[in-house]
Amino acid sequence: MAQTAEKMKTPKDIVVEWIDHILDRKKWTGTDLARNSNLAPSTILRMLNDPEHQFVPSLKTLQKIAEGSGYPIPRKVLDALGAQKVERSAASEAEEASLEGRRPARAAARVSTVELRHVSSLPAALQSAASPRREAYVPAPPQLEGDETAFAFHMPDNTFDPWLKSGSLMFATKRRDPVAGDTLLITGKDGKSRVRLLVDIDETGLKLSKSIPVTDEELMSFEDITELAIVTVFVKSV
Numbered sequence: 550m551a552q553t554a555e556k557m558k559t560p561k562d563i564v565v566e567w568i569d570h571i572l573d574r575k576k577w578t579g580t581d582l583a584r585n586s587n588l589a590p591s592t593i594l595r596m597l598n599d600p601e602h603q604f605v606p607s608l609k610t611l612q613k614i615a616e617g618s619g620y621p622i623p624r625k626v627l628d629a630l631g632a633q634k635v636e637r638s639a640a641s642e643a644e645e646a647s648l649e650g651r652r653p654a655r656a657a658a659r660v661s662t663v664e665l666r667h668v669s670s671l672p673a674a675l676q677s678a679a680s681p682r683r684e685a686y687v688p689a690p691p692q693l694e695g696d697e698t699a700f701a702f703h704m705p706d707n708t709f710d711p712w713l714k715s716g717s718l719m720f721a722t723k724r725r726d727p728v729a730g731d732t733l734l735i736t737g738k739d740g741k742s743r744v745r746l747l748v749d750i751d752e753t754g755l756k757l758s759k760s761i762p763v764t765d766e767e768l769m770s771f772e773d774i775t776e777l778a779i780v781t782v783f784v785k786s787v
Contacts, residue, residue, distance in 0.1 A: 560629040561605050565596055567626050570662075570686050571618045586617030605630070620662065624697070661694040662686040663701050663720065670705040673740025690720055690782045698723035700778070702734065705742050708759050713783060719744070721778035733757070735769065736776040744780060745769075 558566075572582060579593040586593075588610065595604055606614075608630055615622050665685040669676045693699040704717040713719075721734050729749050735757075736742045745757035745767075754770040 559603070561596065561603055563626055563629045564605060564611070567620075567623055568593065568597065568614070571614070571620050574620070574686075575618060577618075582614065582618060586613045588613055588617075623662075661689040663689045663693060663696075663699045665701045668702045668705050668734065668736070668742035670741055670743060676740065687718070692781065693720055693722060696722050696724055698778075702742075704744060706744075708744060709761065712761065713744075718784040719780050720782035720784075721780045723778050725779065727777065727779050732780040734776075734778045734780055735774055737769070737773050738775050 568579075568582070571577070572579065575581070577585075579597050580590045582588075583590040583593045592606065592610065593614075596606065611622050611626065611630070663686065665687045687701045689696075689699060699720060699722045701718060701720050704713050704715050704719055707715045719734070727733055727747050727750070729747055731747045733745055733747050733755075734742060735745060735755075745755075745759060746761055746763065747755060748758050748763055748766055749756040754768055754773075757767050757769055758765065759767070
């Protein structure tokens with residue numbers, strides 16, 4: 550059975566994706582990251598520039614990168630390298646500091662991020678085959694920090710123009726079930742994504758509106774929906 554690309558990634562690939570994300574967001578070089586993390590530049594540059602070398606940094610090194618950059622270690626990195634070891638390492642540092650009569654190093658303020666997903670109002674067959682080499686992330690708004698179901702996306706069309714224009718940054722969550730009055734991101738079996746106001750739910754599907762206030766309604770069957778998320782934050786474009 551063919552494995553997905555995500556399953557075939559090595560621990561090094563996952564770590565490098567995270568580091569690439571940090572460098573992109575901070576506009577840093579690998580040397581900048583090493584300097585701010587109190588690491589030798591070769592530690593970072595070897596991972597980024599030597600694809601043949603399967604060097605994977607220790608969890609202690611990853612913690613230094615997280616503290617130096619302000620970006621927490623993502624869950625998938627912890628899963629790849631062993632989250633329990635990170636917890637033990639932090640506990641050991643605190644214990645060692647206590648025995649030596651000093652305070653443990655205080656972590657830098659961390660920036661919570663969420664995945665930036667690509668959504669399109671076009672059917673799957675007409676969507677661009679091009680995809681970014683690295684996964685994209687954006688800072689999470691305060692109300693979505695710690696929400697593992699949250700993600701960001703850009704408004705796929707001008708349905709709610711001029712209130713929301715195509716390309717506006719939006720944040721959604723799957724933490725709870727939707728209720729009437731929620732704004733939803735709905736992806737159908739055809740691959741098309743749309744943002745709609747939820748008017749009502751019945752046994753046949755969702756009653757939706759393309760306008761605010763509601764002036765007309767459309768019905769979408771549950772069988773035609775592949776993914777559903779509640780839009781909670783809008784970053785209106787100008």
